[in-house]
Amino acid sequence: MTVAVWDAVRRRPGRFVFSAWPLRCWAFLLSGTVVGYAALVLFVLLVFAGLALSVVGVGLVVLTAAALLGIPVAALERRRLRLVEPEPLPDPHAPLPGAGALPWLRTRLRERATWRELAYTLALGVVFTTTGIGFTVLLGLSAILTATPVIVWALAPDTVMLVPGRAVSGPLEALAGSAVGLLGLLVSAYAGGLLAGTHVWVARSLLSAREEDLSSRVIELTRSRARLVDAFEAERRRIERDLHDGAQQQLVALTMTLGLAELELRGQDSPAAPLVSRARGEARQALDQLRSLVRGIHPQVLTDHGLPAAVAELALRNPIPVTVDMDLPHRLPPAVETTAYFTVTEALTNASKHSGADEVTVVGRLRDGKLVLLVTDDGHGGADPAAGAGLQGLADRVAILRGRLIVTSPAGGPTQLRVEVPCSA
Secondary structure (H helix, E strand, C coil), X not given: CCCHHHHHHHHCXXXXXXXXXXXXHHHHHHHHHHHHHHHHHHHHHHHHHHHHHHHHCCHHHHHHHHHCCHHXXXXXXXXXXXXXXXXXXXXXXXXXXXXXXXXXXXXXHHCHHHHHHHHHHHHHHHHHHHHHHHHHHHHHHHHHHHCHHHHHHHHCCCCEEEECCEEECCCCCCHHHHHHHHHHHHHHHHHHHHHHHHHHHHHHHHXXXXXXXXXXXXXXXXXXXXXXXXXXHHHHHHHHHHHHHHHHHHHHHHHHHHHHHHHHHCCCCCCHHHHHHHHHHHHHHHHHHHHHHHHHHCCHHHHHHCHXXXXXXXXXXXXXXXXXXXXXXXXXXXXXXXXXXXHHHHHHHHHHHHHCCCCEEEEEEEECCEEEEEEEECCCCCCCHHHCHHHHHHHHXXXXXXXXXXXXXXXXXXXXXXXXXXXXX
């Protein structure tokens, strides 16, 4: 772990004293003494108040506030560290935008970073405050001794004693005290660098984001995205069911009614007969479009019969001949089936619109607990996932299930989409 102030002392120890580093270290240590003392006093007050109020039931709230005291202290410390550390420390806490008070509290109490920050707060209040007070005394005495000639001149004719029982006669005699003070300032410069570097090392160990924090944040983000996908899929199915059982049935009834009306008017010289016939044709067209829309939202055959049957039906409706070879021993999880189905749909759509292919092959197998899906066309190739939102959206969707999408499309073809999705996702 590289500490900037230690690195500055090690690289140029002679120039360190005449640089801005000593002043920055002194400011960091003196301000840290104040912050640490205030944090320690507040923590002790909260603990004693919580214990005293525990008999009336309010103590737990106060003790919880004491446990969370490290969070604001750590936030302040990450800003204050910029005095001596140019690289900012990342916040180890997961962001909780829009979360209420109770979810925020539960999350923070479960995070290890919260307890590391509390440990840092106690170390700041006890250890670094104590060393800070000692350093303040050293720095203050050194500054006073350095300014002894000025003090003697300003207080004359009053008596000034550097050594008890021995008065300083004048500013010239006080120059010996200035020499001692300058030596003290020199020691304070290097001691301040050592203490500030130690403080930075402890802060980076306790306040910075660790790999486990980032991993848990990635896991939670993946879970939240998966929950959003599940909610989206549930909404898609609800819309498909409402359209299938509601609007589609009404259109079927309307078509039948218009058909009956057409039969009643057949053979009659009525101007309404061609209008009824035209209305029946438009109703049939609307019904076909609605059925296509329902299949695009979520095909019922996928829910009822699984992925092989749904892909086979999709192949029958594709304008390019599609060969389907899917050998799956059992039904897959719904999320996997849905992702695989829409991957095939997007691949067939791209092949029909852009590839100029004459044939498409869809192969599906279950290997080592993963669905391996291969969609290959004999088109001219050159497909780029970054060029459009279709393939990129599929890649993001597959990634949510901890899978991957690989597109191989050299110029001249063929183009192959390989999807691998764990069936435990």
